[in-house]
Amino acid sequence: MVQKYFTQLVKKTQLTETVWFLKFSLINPSVLDFVAGQFMVLKPNENTSRSYSILNPDFKKDYVDFVVHLVPDGIASNYFRDLKEGDRVEFMGPAGVFTLRDTTREKIFLATGTGVAPIWSMLASHYKKIKDNIHPDDSKFTIFWGIEYKRDTYLVNWFDDLASQWQNLNYRVCLSRETDFSDLPPYYLSGRVNSNLIEFLHGDKERLVVDAEKAKQFDYYICGGREVVESLRQFVAGLGVPKEQIYFERF
Numbered sequence: 740m741v742q743k744y745f746t747q748l749v750k751k752t753q754l755t756e757t758v759w760f761l762k763f764s765l766i767n768p769s770v771l772d773f774v775a776g777q778f779m780v781l782k783p784n785e786n787t788s789r790s791y792s793i794l795n796p797d798f799k800k801d802y803v804d805f806v807v808h809l810v811p812d813g814i815a816s817n818y819f820r821d822l823k824e825g826d827r828v829e830f831m832g833p834a835g836v837f838t839l840r841d842t843t844r845e846k847i848f849l850a851t852g853t854g855v856a857p858i859w860s861m862l863a864s865h866y867k868k869i870k871d872n873i874h875p876d877d878s879k880f881t882i883f884w885g886i887e888y889k890r891d892t893y894l895v896n897w898f899d900d901l902a903s904q905w906q907n908l909n910y911r912v913c914l915s916r917e918t919d920f921s922d923l924p925p926y927y928l929s930g931r932v933n934s935n936l937i938e939f940l941h942g943d944k945e946r947l948v949v950d951a952e953k954a955k956q957f958d959y960y961i962c963g964g965r966e967v968v969e970s971l972r973q974f975v976a977g978l979g980v981p982k983e984q985i986y987f988e989r990f
Contacts, residue, residue, distance in 0.1 A: 779832035837988035854963030951979025
């Protein structure tokens with residue numbers, strides 16, 4: 740149920756030049772009941788609202804984490820820049836239907852930038868259910884996370900740790916502008932998300948085509964900036980994937 744939450748900023752950490760990690764403790768209500776993949780809404784002023792995907796898994800209910808991308812002179816970005824640990828912040832939420840569906844198909848996640856946040860929440864939440872024997876470990880999960888340079892990465896150690904425990908989880912970081920791949924682990928790939936997806940599906944990476952029957956074997960979850968998500972959504976649909984197998988969230 741969407742409602743007002745009063746919170747307090749307890750941790751603010753810069754992850755990259757433009758991305759920050761923010762942790763808020765819950766004051767009232769003191770528990771956040773949400774489903775992994777949902778978001779909260781911030782109103783930095785009376786005329787502006789911004790949605791931020793929840794980063795923490797849904798079994799962690801006494802705080803809320805975000806990773807936020809700050810842009811020059813953005814209204815919400817300036818609000819977050821000025822926030823100090825101890826400051827109180829009001830959110831509305833949780834909201835959204837970008838959540839993990841319980842199907843038997845393998846799942847592919849296509850994220851760009853901070854669109855990785857709800858995907859992390861989904862995966863960490865789902866793995867907890869597997870460990871607790873609430874859900875069978877019966878499906879493979881593959882992530883393609885698109886960013887520009889190695890220096891733009893964050894949370895990679897989280898995925899490293901989760902993948903080391905969960906054999907059905909694979910992730911790939913697609914660096915679209917990086918030129919030096921020396922000494923990088925093999926999950927760092929050159930190029931954009933769409934071309935690396937085609938290669939994963941054993942298609943033609945140059946012409947960006949793949950056998951439709953192969954593409955339809957998966958469910959697709961897409962999250963990131965509005966224009967990029969729409970482009971990826973159309974791209975996946977163009978591979979012959981039914982719209983019922985494509986789930987997306989746009990910032």
